[in-house]
Amino acid sequence: MMKPEFRAMDSSILSGNPGADKAALLLPPFDTCSPAELLAHFRQRAVDNYFPLKPGKAKHVASAAPILDNEFTLNNETHRLGNGFDWLHNPSADLEWLILLHKFYYARDLALAYDYSGDEGYADNWVALVGSWIKQVPDGFVNSQVTGRRLQQWLLAYHYFVPGRDCQAINAEFLLAFLHSIQSQALFLSRNLTPEGNHRTIELSAIFTVAILFPELSASAELLTFAQSELLANLRQDFLADGVQKELSTDYHHTVLKNFLRVRELADLNGVNLPEPFDAVIEKALEFSIYAHKPDGWLPAINDGDVNSYLSLLGKAERYYPSDALRYVLSQGKQGQPPTQRSRLFADSGYCILRSDWAERPYADGRYLFFDCGDLGFGSHGHYDLLSFEMAAFGRSLIVDPGRYTYHEHPSDDVNWRHAFKGTAAHNTVMIDGKDQMAYQCHEPVGPQPHAAVIRFESNQGFDFVHGRALSPRYEVDHQRSIFYAENEYWIISDLLSGCTSHRYQQFFHLPPPWSAPIQSLNNRQGQGVCLPNLLVAQAPRAEVAMRIESGWFSPEYGVKHAAPVLCFSQEGDGTRWFQTVLYPYRDDAPDIRIDSLPVSQSQHLATPMQAMALSITLKTADTVYRDCFFVSHLNETTEYRFADIVCRAKLLFVRRNLLGEIVSLQADAIESLKIAGRTLVDSIDKPVTLNYRPSPTTPTPSAVCERAA
Structure with a gap:
């Protein structure tokens, strides 16, 4: 194991730091306690005011082993750092790697490995890492949300090493330095909050956590008052009226929801009242989550994000916000009652979910289509994917959103992968003249943006129908797409493209890897399209429309990409052009199909x-x-x-x-x-x-x- 270096630099961490003075750091009577008395106090404190701690397992020992040798695998990229490494140096070309190093997610593995094994080496390592970070890094390094994440991870590890424990790696000097740092970081956040978005939510959640868990700190009362006031205002600002988080990312929606649920749980554990509007907004956010999860329990990666399941988060939410619908989804239809609506439009975000009956059995076999008829969303996480969709049936995704892959713009293999996954061609929509729906920006959009809106939505026991429209500042074409869900069985997608001058149109369908069987083209009698495992994609044959299979990519998580096929229909010309596509999912044997205009x-x-x-x-x-x-x-x-x-x-x-x-x-x-x-x-x-x-x-x-x- 790496030998801890913190014990040798206790005094250097505290020297010259006026905030380390106990009188400035702690409220009476703790400000007059000796270091040994303070350590005893924090070790003996009850832990029932913090989230329940999960027990460590053997897998955490395995995960922690490389960390003991300063080897960090972050975003699927591994670097081994030397003893006494420089926290401000990034060994990766991707800034996200350094950001994750400073967020300290790996502290959880050290803490749980310690809990499982009792080996002090894991605590020694945590102390050494935290101590060297305190010595080297100024508050707010990189940006505020990194500080918020780090505080959350430090406090999680702290609860495995200090309260109710006799961990020998934790001495009084380290504890004082730790307390000073978390108060300093929380104060920094309170003065440097991100103006809005998921980062602000994370930061406020961290401030609230520090303030509520450490009432001994001199700034805790001030921080708690500040956090309570700002959290409600931020909650109202962060979610649209339909309950969807305004960045319009399925992944970040749940990041924000998770942080607000952490606030709700901590408030409940500590007897802190939250205003009634807080719960009303959370309940709306949970409604979207209920519909957004596919029948197999996973979420489509709409805009920036990974392919994730947040059912465990919904399980925690069910304790505070019980509902028949939530229980129904969590139990895959075995308990509770299904949502009152089969399909649902979330009008403010433009998100629409068309699905088969909630009573489908097996539950995971339900048919599902997520239609994105909204704008890019607030901030930098929007993709150029207006009128795109993801579709699943029979326990698997059949048409997929390829994901985000990276936030890093530096070209690799002569490809700007950020652009490649963010651009229009990476989505299940129509690309016009080879152009993205807006001029590419790695981060927040600058200049005129495309706009999408739902023109009509109808959902009843017999059918679902949604009609959307997208306009782009980059071309004069009016793109309208309607989706009809027929017989609780299959979808018909109609694309209408109106332009005055000649244009080239490419309609994309991204397929997930790997296919268990080769892609088969339909014969001329059947129509133009392909037969895939569990899915037929077919159009009426038209001489002006060409079909081909292209090479694409699918990224289930950051830094990982897999080769995947893309089905492309294309045509060009002036005036009005159109595509009409049948998506027919099937369980075992494909039906014989024929499509005619x-x-x-x-x-x-x-x-x-x-x-x-x-x-x-x-x-x-x-x-x-x-x-x-x-x-x-x-x-x-x-x-x-x-x-x-x-x-x-x-x-x-x-x-x-x-x-x-x-x-x-x-x-x-x-x-x-x-x-x-x-x-x-x-x-x-x-x-x-x-x-x-x-x-x-x-x-x-x-x-x-x-x-x-x-």
Whole structure:
């Protein structure tokens, strides 16, 4: 083990430091205690006012072993530092590595290894690292949020080494230096808070923790008052009205939520009251988390972040914010009650989750699609991914957001990887003229930004439909994307691209690695697309649209990337261009599929895609044959359209028929009239309604259903 160096430099840490004076550091009567008495006091203090400590395990001993030799693996990059190393020197080209070194996450492994083994060497090492950091590093080094993170990790380790322990590595001189440093750092934070965002939340949480756990410190009362006041204001500022954290990152949403939950738990343990609005905002943030988690328990990495699961965090939240919906998700449908809405739009963020029934069994097999119809979000974590999505079914992600990979902009292999993962081409949307949706910036956006908005959202027992629009300052094209979730079974994505001049359009679908079988192209009869394990991606064949498989990347965690295929449909031209794509997930055997475009006429003239589009989708399995017809209008006013054997006035129509031509299901939105094969089914002129119809012995005709709804 590395020999600790702290004992040899106790006096040098404290000398010349006026804050080390106990009278300035501690309140009466502690300011008059001898160092030995202070050490005894903090060792004998109760620990029931801190989070429950988990016991150490053998794995923590293994994780701590390299740290004893000053070998640190951070962000999947390893560097071995010498004894007495310089804390201000970065051995990595990536600043994030140095930032993590100063955050001290590895202190947890040392503490838990000590708890498991009782070996004083782990405590010696922690003392040596903390002591040398105190000696070398000024408050606020790098930025304030690093200070906040470090305080959280130092206090976690402290509770394994000091209260209720007789750890010989901790002497009175070190304890005084430690107490002085945490007070100094907390005071620095209170005077240098990040203006807003997840960093500010972390910093305030750290201040609150120091103040509430160490009432003996002279500044604790002041710090606690400050933190309580600022935390509520920050909570209201940090979350949008729909409960989504304003940086619009699924990962950072939960980082912020975790820190506020830490405040809630510490307040509860220490008898500190928090204002009622605090809980109301947290409950809304938890609602988003319930919907954002995929049925397999993982989160999509929307904007900056890794592929994570925060179900354990929700488990902690359930203690303070119990709900049937939270219990249902945590138990995978075995307890509680499902959320009242199957699919959900979070209107302020522009995030929309379309999913199958919560009663799906097995629970993990549910179908799920996360649609990003929001702006870039506050700060620097937004990707150029307007109208992108992630999709999962049958326990696995089938179309993925590739993640973030790095914050470091220095090119490697002649590639700026920050740009490569942040750019539009790295997302499941349409790229225009090879341009990102905004001019690339490594950090916060500068200059004009793209804008996205939800135009319409409809969700009911029969279908889900969302229609969004994105505009970019980099080109004159208006991109509209609608997603229809049909029969609790599959999705139809319609992309409408309107421009005056000629443009090149590339539509991307990022696939996760590794595939267990080769990607197979559909034959000409079926359409244009591919058959993948558990997923069919298909479009009606069109001569102007080319398809190819490109090489891409997928990053499940920072610093790690895996080669992954990307399906790309492309076309170019002027005027209005479009893509219509069927995403059909399947469990075992892929159905035989056929996709055809249907010409749509309006007032005896062929309708343009700007007016309306229709598809015929034939699905054949071992047991059934369905012929589905899908129609969507893009005009605000309602007019009469004709396609196949259908005449309708509607914004949206889906008809499923069996092999005998019988209607199995009929779904419509804003429908006024409908004829199929010459038979009038709906006649509700000037009274548009939403229609969900599935025949059964007790179900009335579609027209009766429509009249009742009107």
